[in-house]
Amino acid sequence: MSTQPFRLPRGGRIDRARPHRFIFNGRAYSGYAGDTLAAALLANGIHLVGRSFKYHRPRGIVTAGVEEPNALVQLGVGARSEPNLRATQCELYDGLIATSQNCWPSLRFDLGAINDRLARFLPAGFYYKTFMWPPSAWMQYEHAIRRMAGLGTAPEERDSDRYDKRLVHCDVLVVGAGPAGLAAALAAGRTGARVILADEQVEFGGSLLSGSAEIDGRPALDWVARATAELDWMAEAKLLRRATVFGYYDHNYLAIVERVADHLANPGEREPRQRLWKVRARQVVLATGAIERPLIFRDNDRPGIMLAGAARAYAHRYAAVPGRRTVVFTNNDSAYAAALDLIEAGGPVTTLIDIRAEPQGELADAVRAHGVEVIGGSAIVATSGRHRVKGVEVMRLTPDGTGVAGPVKYRDCDVVCMSGGWTPAVHLFSQSRGTLAYDSTHGCFVPSRAAQATHVAGICNGAWTLAECLRQGFTAGTAAARAAGFVEVAAAAAPPAPEPTATPPRILWAVPSDRAGTTSKHFVDFQNDVTVADIQLAAREGYRSVEHVKRYTTSGMGTDQGKLGNIPALGVLSDVLAADLPSLGTTTFRPPYTPVSFGALTGRDIDALADPIRVTPMHDWHVANGAIFEDVGQWKRPHFYPRAGETMRAAVDREVTAARTAVGILDASTLGKIDIQGPDAVTLLNRIYTNGWTTLEAARCRYGLMLKDDGMVIDDGVTTRLAPDHFHMTTTTGNAARVLGWLEEWVQTEWPDLRVYMASVTEQWAVATLSGPRARDVLAAAGTDLDLAPTAFPSQSMRQGAVAGMPARVFRVSFTGELSYEVNVPARCGGALWEALIAAGAPFGITPYGTEAMHVLRAEKGFIIVGQETDGTVTPLDLGLDRLVSKTKDFIGKRALLRPDTQRSDRKQLVGLLTEDPNEVLPEGAQIVVERRPEPPMPMIGHVTSSYFSPTLGRSIALALIVGGRARHGETLCVPLLGKTVKVEVAESCFYDRDGARANG
Amino acid sequence: MLRIPCPYCGPRDETEFAYGGEAHIARPQNPATTTDADWADFLFMRKNPKGRHRERWMHARGCRQWFNVERDTVTHQIVTVYRMGEPPPETPR
């Protein structure tokens, strides 16, 4: 166990009374409660934490926050393991286990680093240029690339954690609890508005946690503590810590992921690991802060080179100094303040290099007073050190900043703190579709015009001093509350804070070097290894759009989404193209701001709660009798009922044969059922269905086809007239809700004058269908007061009476081609009815059959299934159902059947297919050609829609849609399959009992 | 996610609604005498404006009523809602 040699003896917001042990890459270290993993590593002197994506260069911790590009780790083991986490955000807990990603076989000896020496063969667009052909090889390339790229490994075990979701409304959502956000929350909360304040960090304070600023003459953190306490007391304020607002969607809908238990070694049983907050806010205040930019100089990626603000945060907040000899390299004032903080905390700074000429003023004097060498008008032109920066070379910049000149100064160091200025975190503002304006002084985009009820405050709104942040925060909070209907009781004034006079930064996107060439790497995007040279290459190859350059170079396309590099990349591009930076625009900011786990997005909507499961009243019997189930929409339907040792094919053959020779019973409860009532019910049916309904007598049934107005079939089913103004419609199982919606749409929007009412009764009725020559015997044996004689109860009619002592509607309609009775009873009677029929049917060999046998039976008869024989491009004429299309009345879809396109003779038409080999069962979806040629292309003239082995016929049968199919009867066609060609003969679509005598007897 | 004010139930989340395409498409009174071109126009041609759009929505997981919405397709602002059969209200641009 190491002793944290870089831990300062005092200070920091860590709890030295609570040491934590942790394991990084197999070695044990120690840290303290309050550390992040990155802070604890630095306290132990560890900078090298990963390898870069493309060149596998050694990489260190660059930032102290959400924008970290390098320090990605795989956290935890087993089911709770998670890849791609930023070490800068992982709170340390006792027993934490983390491993570096993107290195193989080990961090210090990394085979992929050979890529660094092959760099000139790996230019921008390399993957696109190299791995596109042949397409079949891509899978292999991708496998190798992914292994080399090492983007962590997804856990293979089931996620053992629980996740929660909450949907909340509030008056004012404040994003960010730095000085501006706290001020805004205070101002809004004091009006009594319902406020949510969300911050991604462990504690409130934002940038104030990492520095030594003062507010009102006292340490700023005192003010933070008072503000937080006041907010805590507000009944209507909700304070969310460890909560990242990652998406800003339409109508002020925002999404927050709260890491409830990620920081706990042993999460409680009752708490979720993470909670997703879905917030609908009347008003939003964005106080999202700013992200420091790196300087883009040669070899700026060595471990030990980090952002100045990050070094400041580690020293101040975590009492961990990044090194013993620090060089600062900056183009702006903030690095001076960082240097002073670093020195004060105990981290020595030796040299400060400023891109700006001869630094003057308070800050420069203060730094010099600490004995720091200040070199103005100069730049770092090279760095050395492989696993850790060892030194820098400094030269004078030419006046225009495009070159360097003069003697080279060498400075030894173990840390370089760089600052290229600050980029306001406008991600959420931009996601909300607010427009941005370019601030050329600071080289960044700032919010311009809000698109929603959005207010912006603080440095993300270009408030460059603490005092201005506080003022903007109070103003925004007050304005947001007022806009939400709340008025402040007492004017909230911002407390005073120092406002030092600032020297503007000098923007130099690519810092020149005395050495150019392909080995020179100025990194713009650390995570995706994009250099200035890559962007220059993209420009040379003709890319102009920033969106194209981004995709070509992959700049900004890592898991950090280019939080550090996007603006510098734009700057470099604008230099190369000699174009104004704002004229290039920015790439689109898209949610999420930081990666969100699938677990959080899914919440508890998994397993049984992922989608409702619908079962019929007979379900328990099916389970008890060994049914194998099939999902049909949300329904669980018996697919077949295998006996011990029986294959699916044997079971289905047995079930089909029983229905053809004795009697079968099917649970048809899932059939969609719609009750239609009203004086104009028959008018509605006449308009909705292709055939006529006026003449249908009460207690009679009729099959109907439903079209869209483009003439295409959308549903079919049997509808029965219960009374002159009362109908019972049935629909395809999966179509019930859609058909009800279809009827409602027409009645509400086109025909509001119709007096007709519809209600879904699918679940009110349980349905057992008896089908087969002995169906009548079974019904009689079950006991019924209905006269079952064919003359008294003919085909296509309905009778109401008692069956097995239960009130029933019995429909004599057939989907199998056999004598069939669909027995409908109230749902609560379903189980009893089923058992009664099974018992009564035993002497007749009653056999339950599932959906597979049902399909075989209907296919033998050539009956269609909507969604199988139809796909939204099939008309009744294509199906050969002209007899169902009324010539006399109008109906939805009629006019379209007369369009030239629907009248074509070469449309695909429904036919039957018989394979040359009677045992060959074609795959459904197989393509059909006239002849098989040695090579593609072969014109496809149709496809197989249904295909089964028919035990009744002792051979395979298929239905197909084929161009001009009806004129091809008797023709032989080909079905090319992998490794063989199957010859088929075009036949009638009805294979069995064409005159229908069996069902009508 | 949009927040849509159902004229019958009040404001609800978009996930409760079903979209029904452009509003005020008149179905030809007499389809039999409508030309093929006019029928095809009725069936297939829809506006795709950048800006204000009158469209139909149905409160599928609520009252199941169809109604009209005027929405800006750029900003997603919902300018107004009105019931089926009502004329579109005059809305300030």
Ligand SMILES: [Zn+2]
């Ligand atoms: Zn409603």
